Amino acid sequence: xxxxxxxxxxxxxxxxxxxxxxxxxxxxxxxxxxxxxxxxxxxxxxxxxxxxxxxxxxxxxxxxxxxxxxxxxxxxxxxxxxxxxxxxxxxxxxxxxxxxxxxxxxxxxxxxxxxxxxxxxxxxxxxxxxxxxxxxxxxxxxxxxxxxxxxxxxxxxxxxxxxxxxxxxxxxxxxxxxxxxxxxxxxxxxxxxxxxxxxxxxxxxxxxxxxxxxxxxxxxxxxxxxxxxxxxxxxxxxxxxxxxxxxxxxxxxxxxxxxxxxxxxxxxxxxxxxxxxxxxxxxxxxxxxxxxxxxxxxxxxxxxxxxxxxxxxxxxxxxxxxxxxxxxxxxxxxxxxxxxxxxxxxxxxxxxxxxxxxxxxxxxxxxxxxxxxxxxxxxxxxxxxxxxxxxxxxx
Amino acid sequence: xxxxxxxxxxxxxxxxxxxxxxxxxxxxxxxxxxxxxxxxxxxxxxxxxxxxxxxxxxxxxxxxxxxxxxxxxxxxxxxxxxxxxxxxxxxxxxxxxxxxxxxxxxxxxxxxxxxxxxxxxxxxxxxxxxxxxxxxxxxxxxxxxxxxxxxxxxxxxxxxxxxxxxxxxxxxxxxxxxxxxxxxxxxxxxxxxxxxxxxxxxxxxxxxxxxxxxxxxxxxxxxxxxxxxxxxxxxxxxxxxxxxxxxxxxxxxxxxxxxxxxxxxxxxxxxxxxxxxxxxxxxxxxxxxxxxxxxxxxxxxxxxxxxxxxxxxxxxxxxxxxxxxxxxxxxxxxxxxxxxxxxxxxxxxxxxxxxxxxxxxxxxxxxxxxxxxxxxxxxxxxxxxxxxxxxxxxxxxxxxxxxxxxxxxxxxxxxxxxxxxxxxxxxxxx
Numbered sequence: 001x002x003x004x005x006x007x008x009x010x011x012x013x014x015x016x017x018x019x020x021x022x023x024x025x026x027x028x029x030x031x032x033x034x035x036x037x038x039x040x041x042x043x044x045x046x047x048x049x050x051x052x053x054x055x056x057x058x059x060x061x062x063x064x065x066x067x068x069x070x071x072x073x074x075x076x077x078x079x080x081x082x083x084x085x086x087x088x089x090x091x092x093x094x095x096x097x098x099x100x101x102x103x104x105x106x107x108x109x110x111x112x113x114x115x116x117x118x119x120x121x122x123x124x125x126x127x128x129x130x131x132x133x134x135x136x137x138x139x140x141x142x143x144x145x146x147x148x149x150x151x152x153x154x155x156x157x158x159x160x161x162x163x164x165x166x167x168x169x170x171x172x173x174x175x176x177x178x179x180x181x182x183x184x185x186x187x188x189x190x191x192x193x194x195x196x197x198x199x200x201x202x203x204x205x206x207x208x209x210x211x212x213x214x215x216x217x218x219x220x221x222x223x224x225x226x227x228x229x230x231x232x233x234x235x236x237x238x239x240x241x242x243x244x245x246x247x248x249x250x251x252x253x254x255x256x257x258x259x260x261x262x263x264x265x266x267x268x269x270x271x272x273x274x275x276x277x278x279x280x281x282x283x284x285x286x287x288x289x290x291x292x293x294x295x296x297x298x299x300x301x302x303x304x305x306x307x308x309x310x311x312x313x314x315x316x317x318x319x320x321x322x323x324x325x326x327x328x329x330x331x332x333x334x335x336x337x338x339x340x341x342x343x344x345x346x347x348x349x350x351x352x353x354x355x356x357x358x359x360x361x362x363x364x365x366x367x368x369x370x371x372x373x374x375x376x377x378x379x380x381x382x383x384x385x386x387x388x389x390x391x392x393x394x395x
Numbered sequence: 396x397x398x399x400x401x402x403x404x405x406x407x408x409x410x411x412x413x414x415x416x417x418x419x420x421x422x423x424x425x426x427x428x429x430x431x432x433x434x435x436x437x438x439x440x441x442x443x444x445x446x447x448x449x450x451x452x453x454x455x456x457x458x459x460x461x462x463x464x465x466x467x468x469x470x471x472x473x474x475x476x477x478x479x480x481x482x483x484x485x486x487x488x489x490x491x492x493x494x495x496x497x498x499x500x501x502x503x504x505x506x507x508x509x510x511x512x513x514x515x516x517x518x519x520x521x522x523x524x525x526x527x528x529x530x531x532x533x534x535x536x537x538x539x540x541x542x543x544x545x546x547x548x549x550x551x552x553x554x555x556x557x558x559x560x561x562x563x564x565x566x567x568x569x570x571x572x573x574x575x576x577x578x579x580x581x582x583x584x585x586x587x588x589x590x591x592x593x594x595x596x597x598x599x600x601x602x603x604x605x606x607x608x609x610x611x612x613x614x615x616x617x618x619x620x621x622x623x624x625x626x627x628x629x630x631x632x633x634x635x636x637x638x639x640x641x642x643x644x645x646x647x648x649x650x651x652x653x654x655x656x657x658x659x660x661x662x663x664x665x666x667x668x669x670x671x672x673x674x675x676x677x678x679x680x681x682x683x684x685x686x687x688x689x690x691x692x693x694x695x696x697x698x699x700x701x702x703x704x705x706x707x708x709x710x711x712x713x714x715x716x717x718x719x720x721x722x723x724x725x726x727x728x729x730x731x732x733x734x735x736x737x738x739x740x741x742x743x744x745x746x747x748x749x750x751x752x753x754x755x756x757x758x759x760x761x762x763x764x765x766x767x768x769x770x771x772x773x774x775x776x777x778x779x780x781x782x783x784x785x786x787x788x789x790x791x792x793x794x795x796x797x798x799x800x801x802x803x804x805x806x807x808x809x810x811x812x813x814x815x816x817x818x819x820x821x822x823x824x825x
Contacts, residue, residue, distance in 0.1 A: 043534075068681060101676070105572060106551070108505040116528050119515040124523035130446040132508060136609055137447060142616040146681050146811070150503040150572045155812025158678040164690065167676040167814055168580055171503065171570040172552035179569050183584070190591030207530035211514070212506065214537040216546035270567045274560065384547075385556050386567055 004252035007185040008261035008395055011087025011247030012347045013079040013199070016334040017049035017240060021082065022262075022351050029333060029348070029359040036333060038224055038238075039205060047224035048205050049240035049335030054078065060160050069147050069156055070109040076153040076201030077160050079243030083197060084161055087247035088259060093162060095257075100166040100193045101157060102184055104176040104200035104339035107150035110208045114139040153201065163197055174305065175270060175386030176200075177342040182268040182388075184248050194253040199245030200340035213237065218309050218383060226363035227308045227329035228317060235310035237383060240335020244344040261395035263350035267291060270380070270388045280312065280387045281319045284379070287389035288323075295391065299374035301358045302327040303349040303392075307336040307383035316381050325377070326369040332362040342380035342388060349376035349392040356394075399656035401670070402703040405590045409823060411663040412485025412651030413763045414477035417750045418454035418644055422480055427767050430775045431796040435628030435749050437642050443608050450620040452627040453606045454644025454751030466604050467504050469645070471554045474499070474602035477649035478562055485651035485663060487596065488563070495596030495652075497564035498584040499555045500577030500755045502605045506549050510542075517541065554602070564598055574810030575715070577601060578648060578758025579818055583672045585652045595657035601759030602647035614643060617682065619719060629779050631752075633716040633745035634723050634791045636784040641717040644751025648759035667766040670803070671702025671819030682811050684725040691729040691815050695805060698817035699733070702803070706733050709741060709819070710801035711774060713765040714791075715809045716745025717752050726807065727787040742799065744792040748778045758808040762818055765806045769822045774799045 014021065017037040018028040028034070039050035056074050059081030060066050066074065084090045089099065118135045125131040146152050151169040158164050168183075170176040177200050184196040204210065213219050220236030230236065254261050269287040273279035302320055306313045306329050320327050330345045331337075337344060352358055353376050358369040380388030401407050415422065418436025419429035429436070436454045442464070445451040459476065461468040488494045511533070515522070518532035536542070547553055555568035573580040578601025585597035614620050621640035623630040632638040658665055675697065677690035684691060699706055715726055731738040746764050747753075753760050768774055773796050780793035803821045808814075 105503075107503055110505075112530055115511065116530055116533075119511065119528045119533075120520075120522045122512065122515075123521060124525075127444075127446075129444040133444065133447045133608060133612070136612040137616075140609070140612060140616060142613075145613040145617065149574070149811065151574045151577075151810070151812045151814060152681065154573075154676075155681055155814070158676045158813045159681065162678050164676040164678050164813070166674045167573065167812070168584070169572045171501075171572050172555060172568075173550060175552060175567045176570065179567060183569075186591060186593060187587065190593075192587055192591060207534065208506070211530065211533055211537055212546060212549060214534050215514075215542035217538070217540055217543065218546075272556070272559065272567045382552075384550060385552055 004250060005189050006251040007188045007248050007265045008251050008254050009246050009263050009265065009350050010249055010254050010259045010261050011083040012262060012350065013082030013086065013245040014344065014347050015075060015079045016242040017052055018334060019052050026351055034362050042205055043207060043210055045221040046210055046219050047238045049238065050205055051241045065160055068143060071203040072107060072109055072201050073147060073153045073156050075203055075243040077156045079199060079201060080157045080197060080245040081161055083245035083247050089247065095195065096162045098165040098195060099163045100196045101154050101163050102180040102196060102198045103154040103169045104180040105150040105153055105169040105171055106202060106339050107148050109148040109206060111144055112207050173338045174341050174380055174382035177339045178270045178380045178386065178388040181343055181346060182270050185265050185268050188250045194250045196248045197245055198248055199343050201243040202337040202340050203241050204239035205241060220308060226332040227306055227313065228365035229363050230308060231310065231314055235308055235313055237308045237336045240337045242334055242337040242340050242344055244340045244347050246343055246347060263353045263395050264393045266393045267391040270386065272386050280315050280381060283387040284319050284389060291391055295375055297325055299371060300325055300377060301369055301373055302377045302379060303345045304329045305341045305345045305380040307331060309383040312381050312383055316379060326358055326367050328362055328366055345378045346390055346392060349378045352376055353392050353394055407655040408586045408589045408652050408669045409655045409658050409665045410650050410667050410669065410766055411653045411658050411665060412481035413666060413766060414480030414649040415760055415763045416456060416473040416476050417646035417760060418456055419750055421476060430749055430764060431773050433776050433778045433794060433796065435778060437627045437630055437751050439627055440606060442606060448611060449622050450611060450615050451624045452630055452642060454642060455606050456604060456645040465507055465548060466502060466607055467548055467554050469604035470501055470602045471557055473604065473647040474558060474600055475561065477647040478598065478600060481649040481651050487651060492563040493598055495564065495594045495598060496566045496588060497555065497559055497568040498571060498581040498597060498599045499558065499568055500571045500581040500601035500759060501554055502603050502755045503572055504549055504551050507607055508609060510545050573814040574812050575754055576758055576808040576810040576814040576816040577755035578760065579808035579816035581759060582650060582669060582762055582818060583816060586669050586672055589652060589654050595654045597652045599652055599759060600649045601756035603754040603756040604645040605754055606643055606645055611643060631718045631748045632779040633718040633748050633777050634784060634787050634789050635780055636782040638718045638720060638723060640719050642751040644753045646750060646753035646756045646760050648756055648763045650759065650762060665823040667769055668821045668823055669818060670821045671698040673698025673701055673817040675815055677813030677815060683721060688725055688728040688732060691725060691809060692732045694815040695729060695733045695817045698805065698819045702819035704803060704819065708803050709805050711768060711804040712741060712743040713761050713804060713806040714743050714745045715807040716747050718747060723787060727789055739788050739790060742774050742790045742792050744775055744777045746775060758816065762806050762820060765804050765820050769801055769804055769820060772798055772800055
């Protein structure tokens, strides 16, 4: 069965409100009566999953580098470092020089104080346009541009960790995170590379990030509830702070350097539709059919990337109900995270598959799985667009 | 008998359709005419008042109208125009059913000042001493549902999804941001997808319309922009001793990529070949190249090797050539190493001297122009080359277009964040 050009995961760098590293996440997910870590104070009425205590200098030792980044880039660069450590690549220039980097990038962190100060002064100005120019010239920090520029997460990973084989940043919320993984797996299968570092980060405890999704009417307000339970009163997204990077390499390459993989990525499919009722379901059904015969439903669980946003989450819930497999919604545990949502769900699936068991239900709507876990399906339905299905199998 | 696979046994990827919009005009014909006439598209910014700005010029696209201006709205409109031209030329697929995926290079998307001000106005706060506006006020204004369309417009996926809907491309569009190399990365992704047999056809597009007030200020604060505002058309001076920065510009370039086997089977006219891809990230600095030039040298060498060529076979270089002191120095250093004794003899010109720096779109637009260069046997000039820089003894095709029979060309794209991509483009053997 195992083939040389299979894609295997040899390193996971995961940081979320639950902590950092695979062990911390597994411990949190398997502990008695799971409770998420929530921040309801920073931006009420929005419940958010915050940054855990984190010593960035452990992965980003130079203060000069840290100063050049905002939280989003720091978190991603940190998670990338953890993944490289796990995969035994840290400080291996020969390997890092041919490690291909694919980042699903967000970015766009602003200086909120400058924004509102300018907005306050504009209405009274004799010439608002002229004042805007003046204020932008004096209030924007030159370094902030780079500290929030989308492709500079990848740039910082190159600078801090020396990953320089190639560098691609994809944009586009959840589907970008899916395609980062999908393209790496496809390139490995085709011999267009052996060694990839793939991932993303999200740092949404910021007013400008909340503003965007609030315009879309998509945020959960006040009563936090688990993803499926919250559908009873309108759903909504509780955004999560998270960094996730995966080292993905060909099975032969991993074996050649004596690495024991965490798990294998057997398949990643990504699709889209205009989200007319039933269209997303049709995509998912087709993706599942394409895995025909490759999964044993009695030994498979679903790690769902459902965002919590009502329409997509409810359609996904109904589709999942028809599969009859145990389901866990990642966003209940760590919040919904846009670009890193799919990589993080793949990471959690990989850990569970390696452990050979599914973690306990995160809420009443989820059922226990006493049987051993032999494979995990991973869904990645974007809150607006994109439907993805991944399959993680034992290494 | 023409082979359909390259020396490494991979499907050869050809270009069967191109489309372009720049400040020089809309469409391949107008652009090529202006480019070979040595005309500049750089002009005074009129889109917003430029009071107090150090740089007041750009290569804006003012002849394409959108109902509500924003960078994503105009990026989408001009990308649409370039795609339509490219698909029309390739004569492929039914209307609204392009038979391959979309790879789209575009600038990062962020809420802009008109939208932010609209939210402030909707909050009912007077501003000034009457009442400071806070983000909580903006959030309250946002929550009424009146800004749903603004939310959609400023999603990162918005432009790609809209274009995918309009042109019926297959699968999920991939939006790319690798700074000023983005357009070349979009081509790389398309070529790789065809080479690995994932698709026979792909649409690679770069689009950028970043000339909004905050973006101009940001680049200005990095001291990256030329401040030679008068006259605007003389501002971009690649390889000249008195070059002082780049000029932001807008544009879109689109390429229909196709396996040669697929193109020949349907009898499509082949415009050229994307023969080689090269990439190497630079870990030296966020905005500067390694002083030894190693990453850009490796990037160019990889592209040439990937094409199954040797540096002696490169007959022309379409330079990144931004006109910043740093870029042109480093690019010459890299070219000197790659071309060896032929450096200084191989013509190297910068389209940016005329169209400005189209940022995320540059790699795609300049690939389109490089294909036209090969096909038409004319090298577009580097204009404004008045004072040669003795440190850069380059043949930059100064000021006047030149006929030349070139079979293989290199197109460079280097960006902030250590992004380096080179493409080797060749003529379809007659």
